[in-house]
Amino acid sequence: MKHFTIITLMLLCALAAGSTAARGQENVATQVATVYRPQTDTVEVQSAKMKRGIKNVVVVPVQYYAGPASEHYPVLYLLHGAWGSYRDWPRKAPLEQLATQYGVIIVCPDGQDSWYFDSPIDPTMQFETYVSKELVSYIDSHYRTYPTPYMRAIAGLSMGGHGALWLAWRHPDTFNSCGSMSGGVDITKFPGNWKIKDRLGKYEDNPQLWASHAVINLVPSLQPGQHITIDDGYDDIFYQVNLALHQALMERKIPHDFTIRPGKHTWDYWVNSLDYQMLFFSKAFKANAQHCQQAK
Known part of the structure; x- marks a missing residue:
């Protein structure tokens, strides 16, 4: 009976120890999952030019925390469309997954309905x-980035x-790298739409001002050296202006990728297109890797 009691106690202790060890392993696994996961932050950045704060989403890949603290990362600035906000891309696309897959920090600023130029x-x-x-x-001052144009891309x-x-x-x-998805690349063709007149005034009052703010009219001043990718859908409202932009770049002999796929606005x-643009930027960052060490 005494031996039976001792054996029983030993079994109970072993079971308790096993249970404790299992819980410990679960806790470790939970800690690892908590520490080593992508992180999405919402940060407000003060604009001295506009004298107000602007909100942005910053998506950091899992490697940022799981890898060496000395490691730096390229950055993709990802812009929303008209009527949108900084929340659009994080809500619609798997940014944490893409950031981790390509080892890139993704920044989604709130551009409001600005068309991303300085309104005169x-x-x-x-x-x-x-x-x-x-x-x-x-x-660059708050995250471990490469503070060089060669490790920055911008798309929208x-x-x-x-x-x-x-x-x-x-x-x-x-x-150094840029991409457009269904971009409204010639605003002069749409003078009554998307609050552009609120930024530039009425088209009929100053067509030259409008022309000077249309991205297609920047092509004559471009020089080779940037990584450029442009795509649009066959049934998109901006199909014709994107085709015209492609032709202008071809005439100027500016290297670029241009893709037309089935699709609308x-x-x-756009979520499908982002996969291709992320791959394009990843290759551009690798091609520019020689600039990394000097930029740290």
């Missing part, structure tokens, strides 16, 4: 300065497609 008539809409200077400076959909090319082509010292198209 509205001092509260100075988003060219905000994105290309103020936001980039904030991200619709209004954001126009904005991405506008900002990259006017600021090649900030962005929809999130289904």
Whole structure:
């Protein structure tokens, strides 16, 4: 009986120890999953130019925390379209998965309905300065980035497609790679739409001002050296202006990728397109890797 009691106690202790060990393993697994996962932050960045704070989503890949603290990462600035906000891309696309897959920090700024240029008539809409200077400076100072244009890309959909090319082509010292998805790349063809007149005034009052803010008209001043990708859907409202942009780039002999796929001006198209653009930027970052060490 005494031996039976001792054996029983030993079994109970072993079971308790096993249970404790199992719980410990679960806790470790939980801790690892908690620490080593992508992180999505919402940050408000103060704009000195606009004298107000602007919200942004920043998606950090799992490697940022799981890898060495000395490691730095390229950055993709991802712009929303008209009537949208900084929340659009994180809600519609698997940004945490893509950030981790490609080892990239993704930043989604709130561009409101600015068309991403500095409005000459509205001092509260100075988003060219905000994105290309103020936001980039904030991200570089608060995250482990490569502070070089060669490790920065900018892309967007619709209004954001126009904005991405506008900002990259006017600021090649900030962005070496750029992409447009269904971009409204010639605003002069749409004078009554999407609050553009609220940023530039009426088209009929100043057509030259409108022309100077249309990204297609930047092509004559471009020089080779940037990584450019442009795509659109066959049934998209901006199909013709994107085709014209492609032809203008061809005439200027500016290297670029140009893709037309089945699709309309929809999130289904843009989420699918983002996969291809992320791959394009990943290759561009690898091609530019020689600039990384000197930029840390």
